[in-house]
Amino acid sequence: MLSVTNLQVKYGNTEALHGISFTVNQGEIVTLIGANGAGKTTTLLSIARLGPPEGPKIASGDIVYKGQSLLNVPPHEIVTKMRMALAPEGRHIFGNLTVEENLKLATFARQDTEQIATDYQRVYDLFPRLVERRKQRSESLSGGEQQMLAVGRALMTGSDFIMLDEPSMGLAPLLMYDMFRALKELNSQGMTLLLIEQNARIALQFAHRGYVLDTGAIVASGDAKELMNNPEVKKAYLGG
Amino acid sequence: MLDTIIQQGFNALQLGSYYSLIALGYCLVYGVLLLINFAHGDIFMVGAYVAFFSATALLGQYGFIQPGIPGWVVLALTIPVTMLLTSGVGIFIERVAYKPLRLKGANRLYLVITALMMGIVLEYGNLAILGASRKSFPSLVPRVLIEVGGATVTSLKLAAIVVCFLVFGLLHWVVTRTKLGMAMRAVSYDKFAVPLMGIPLDIIIIFTFFLGSSMAGLAGLLYAMNFPVLDPFMGALVGWKAFIAAVVGGIGEIRGALVGGFLLAFLEVTVAATFSSELRDLISFSILLGILTWKPTGIFGKPRTTKI
Ligand SMILES: Nc1ncnc2c1ncn2[C@@H]1O[C@H](COP(=O)(O)OP(=O)(O)OP(=O)(O)O)[C@@H](O)[C@H]1O
Ligand SMILES: [Mg+2]
Numbered sequence: 135m136l137s138v139t140n141l142q143v144k145y146g147n148t149e150a151l152h153g154i155s156f157t158v159n160q161g162e163i164v165t166l167i168g169a170n171g172a173g174k175t176t177t178l179l180s181i182a183r184l185g186p187p188e189g190p191k192i193a194s195g196d197i198v199y200k201g202q203s204l205l206n207v208p209p210h211e212i213v214t215k216m217r218m219a220l221a222p223e224g225r226h227i228f229g230n231l232t233v234e235e236n237l238k239l240a241t242f243a244r245q246d247t248e249q250i251a252t253d254y255q256r257v258y259d260l261f262p263r264l265v266e267r268r269k270q271r272s273e274s275l276s277g278g279e280q281q282m283l284a285v286g287r288a289l290m291t292g293s294d295f296i297m298l299d300e301p302s303m304g305l306a307p308l309l310m311y312d313m314f315r316a317l318k319e320l321n322s323q324g325m326t327l328l329l330i331e332q333n334a335r336i337a338l339q340f341a342h343r344g345y346v347l348d349t350g351a352i353v354a355s356g357d358a359k360e361l362m363n364n365p366e367v368k369k370a371y372l373g374g
Numbered sequence: 375m376l377d378t379i380i381q382q383g384f385n386a387l388q389l390g391s392y393y394s395l396i397a398l399g400y401c402l403v404y405g406v407l408l409l410i411n412f413a414h415g416d417i418f419m420v421g422a423y424v425a426f427f428s429a430t431a432l433l434g435q436y437g438f439i440q441p442g443i444p445g446w447v448v449l450a451l452t453i454p455v456t457m458l459l460t461s462g463v464g465i466f467i468e469r470v471a472y473k474p475l476r477l478k479g480a481n482r483l484y485l486v487i488t489a490l491m492m493g494i495v496l497e498y499g500n501l502a503i504l505g506a507s508r509k510s511f512p513s514l515v516p517r518v519l520i521e522v523g524g525a526t527v528t529s530l531k532l533a534a535i536v537v538c539f540l541v542f543g544l545l546h547w548v549v550t551r552t553k554l555g556m557a558m559r560a561v562s563y564d565k566f567a568v569p570l571m572g573i574p575l576d577i578i579i580i581f582t583f584f585l586g587s588s589m590a591g592l593a594g595l596l597y598a599m600n601f602p603v604l605d606p607f608m609g610a611l612v613g614w615k616a617f618i619a620a621v622v623g624g625i626g627e628i629r630g631a632l633v634g635g636f637l638l639a640f641l642e643v644t645v646a647a648t649f650s651s652e653l654r655d656l657i658s659f660s661i662l663l664g665i666l667t668w669k670p671t672g673i674f675g676k677p678r679t680t681k682i
Contacts, residue, residue, distance in 0.1 A: 187479025188566055213572035226567035228560040239556055243572040291572055 135160045135326065136181070136295070141195035143173075143180050150176045150190055152350045158295075163317075163327045165337040165358070167371055168347035174330045175223045177347070178297045181328075182220040183209040199295075214243045219293035223300055223330075225284040229273025233264055236272050236283055240290035249292065257286040260316040277304035282313070289320070296320075297328045302336070314340050334371040338362045346371070377524030378647075384522070386643035387636070388531045388600065391538035392418075394635030395593035396616035397623065398545060399464075399586030401631040404620070405562045406582045407476075409485050413467055413492035415613010417587050420496060421460040421594025422604050426509050428455045433512060445514040452514070456595045457588035464587025465580055467492050473579075493613070500606035511602035534596040541589060542632050549628060554581055562626065622662050624675025633673060638662065 136158040143151040151173045158164045166174050179189045181197055183204060197204045199216055212218050228236050237257060241250050258265045261282040267275060272283055281304060288296050301317070302310040318340065321327055331337035338344055338358045346354040346367055354367055361367050396418050403411045432448040434441030471488050518529040549555035557578045561568050568575050597612075598604055615638060623634025641658035649657065671677050 182570065184566070184569065187477070208574070209569035210572050210574045213570065220570050222567060222570060226564050226570070228563045228567070230559055230563045231556065235556055238553070239560055239573070240571045242553055242557060287571070291570075 136197070136199045136328070138177075138181070139196050139198070141177070141180060141197065142193045143176055143190045144193050145176075145190050149193070150350055151180070153195060154347070154350070154352050155195075156345050156352060156355065158326060158328050160326055161321070161324060162343060163321050163329060163341040165329045165331060165341035165344045166347055167331060167334040167337055167344060169371075171349070172347040173350045174347055175299055178220055178222075178299050178328070178330065181212075181297065182218070182222075183207055183212050185209075210243070213291050213293065216295075217291075217293040218295040218297065219288040219291040220297040221284045221288040221299065221301060223303075225280050225303075227272050227275075227280050227283050227287070229271065231272060232269055233272050233275070233283055234268045236287055237264075237290045240287045241292070244292050246292065250290075253290055253292065257289050260289075260319065261286055278306065278309050281305060285313070285316075294324065295326045295328070297330075299330045300332055301329070302331065302333065310336070334367075335362075338372075380523045381525040381527075382643050382647050384525065384527045384531060384535070386640045387535045388639075389643065390636035390639030391534045392593050392597050392612060392635075393616045393619045393638055394538055394632045395541065395589045395596075396613060397620035397631035397635045398542070398628055399590045400617050400620040401623075401625055401628055402558070402582050402586045405626040405628075406558050406579065407472075407561075408482060409472065410489065410617070411586070412486065412489040412613075412617070413496060414464075414489075414586065414590060415609040415611075415616065416493040416496040417460060417464050417467075417609070418590040418594045418597070418613060418616075419500070419604075419606065419609030420463050421456055421587075421591030422511075422598040422608065423500065423504075423509070423594075424459045424463075424591060425452055425456040425595035425598050426511055426604055428452045428459070429512055429514060445516075449514040453592070453595065456591045460591025460594065461584045461587040464583045464590070468579065468583045473576075493610075497606050497610065504606070506605075509604040511598040511604060513602070514599070528600075530596075530600050534600060537592065537596060541592065542628070545585065545589070545628060548585070554578070558582055618659070618662060622665055622672050624672030627672070627674040627676075630672050630674035637673075 139155045140153040141151055141155070142149065142153045154177070166177060168174055176190050180192055181204065185191060192205060199218065204212065204216065207216065228239065231239065237254065244250055263279055264282055264286060267279065272280065275283060281301060285298065285301055301313055305313055314336065317327060329337060329341060338361055341358045343356065344358050344361045345352050346361065354361060354364060362372070396414065399414050400411060403409055429448055429452045432439055432443055432451055471492050472485055475485050475488060519526045520529060520532060549558060557568065557573050561575065561578050565575065568578065616635060619634035619638045620631045622637065623630025623632070638658060641661055642654050645657045646654045665673070
């Protein structure tokens with residue numbers, strides 16, 4: 135469904151991705167793992183088509199989703215036409231808006247009123263804490279609650295392909311398991327997930343397949359279980 | 375005595391209406407793009423000229439429309455024409471001058487300098503095209519004198535004040551209650567994440583310039599009707615004052631622009647009435663300086679909370 139081929143990406147003159155290739159099939163959970171600075175965030179920003187000045191520039195290669203190249207699709211159409219959403223690294227929630235307004239904003243371009251109502255329900259079911267804080271300015275949420283809002287917002291775009299950049303960041307262990315349970319639940323409802331995690335162990339327990347990224351290149355890939363038992367991966371990312 | 379106070383009160387309200395209408399545009403653009411659009415005062419001037427040409431054309435001065443349309447119809451048509459064409463100029467400047475710099479990730483300083491230069495281009499462009507002779511704005515509707523508590527106010531003056539508050543009410547509704555307004559607030563907080571919500575950033579920016587410039591155009595029209603002599607530099611000083619009013623009110627907060635505009639007008643009128651008009655700007659701006667020293671973010675401004 136998503137296929138990235140020989141993707142070469144730059145920030146200014148420095149190359150951050152040296153021609154990576156990977157695929158994500160419909161209904162899968164795929165994880166990208168790798169150390170700090172490996173290029174995980176860069177990969178997701180490239181797929182979401184967030185370009186310069188803040189984002190990276192694609193130098194060569196292709197990103198094809200459902201048979202269409204995304205290279206000339208503007209970022210807002212990645213959401214509205216391709217129905218792919220990104221919950222970005224660092225959450226980027228709109229702190230000056232309430233929780234409810236943040237969710238509502240994600241429906242900006244949607245017309246399917248009934249489905250929107252169902253989606254609100256789904257977000258509030260997955261993250262009941264957001265219900266109590268509906269009217270609160272979102273910058274007053276705790277880090278973990280902001281993370282839930284960021285994921286909830288991605289769901290409210292009505293996408294069926296969601297990219298998550300370290301969704302467990304800042305979550306206490308208990309909440310982290312809640313978050314992954316919520317994501318698993320979404321996946322069982324048919325949502326395709328592309329997940330980035332610092333915590334490789336959890337990511338591999340949770341995903342179907344994984345790719346290991348090291349300084350801009352993919353160095354290992356395969357079934358999540360396979361990767362977990364791969365001695366190299368074990369040594370480098372799973373603490374021996 | 376009382377009638378003088380009421381009279382001066384209306385003068386201040388009228389002046390404040392122009393300041394506020396212009397300050398709102400500074401405020402919106404700053405709020406959304408963190409850009410101080412120094413060309414905005416000259417957009418007010420453009421508004422006055424657009425209104426002039428629209429009104430005189432409709433009155434039949436250039437021949438392609440037969441004379442005879444009643445003044446109030448001309449006015450009713452001139453209002454939307456002025457707002458639309460003036461906002462067109464504002465949006466054009468955004469597309470041509472600011473957007474390319476923004477896409478290159480230029481430092482904000484360069485954008486501000488570009489805005490200053492755009493203002494100068496508008497002033498001297500006008501001078502080059504229309505020459506130095508001043509235009510006098512035609513009278514479209516008869517000036518009715520209205521008696522209020524012993525003082526007399528013209529209907530035009532009252533109209534400027536009423537329009538300012540109506541426009542503010544409408545703007546407040548747009549910003550707080552509509553999805554577009556919500557998107558504007560979102561852009562002001564975090565531009566990066568806005569496309570991720572499926573929102574085209576450009577549309578929000580264009581909409582912001584549309585709102586700001588059409589309000590400046592409306593202010594230009596109202597001003598020209600009350601002070602019917604137009605010249606290419608009429609927007610410069612008013613623009614600076616409106617900008618200062620927006621900062622004192624708390625730039626980025628539309629309530630602040632409204633309050634700042636009226637505060638400045640009341641200071642000016644009070645100083646001119648009690649001391650002399652030569653001391654007007656000196657004393658008023660010293661007081662504003664005092665307010666900023668006491669509260670650097672302006673009256674309604676909140677210090678930006680750092681985002682983690
Ligand atoms: N805005 C930027 N400008 C220049 N270089 C950047 C920028 N963002 C990232 N880089 C560089 O690109 C490389 C990949 O960064 P990226 O953020 O994709 O890593 P990551 O795998 O997400 O790391 P982390 O786990 O720390 O989030 C790094 O070397 C980084 O320094
Ligand atoms: Mg990252």
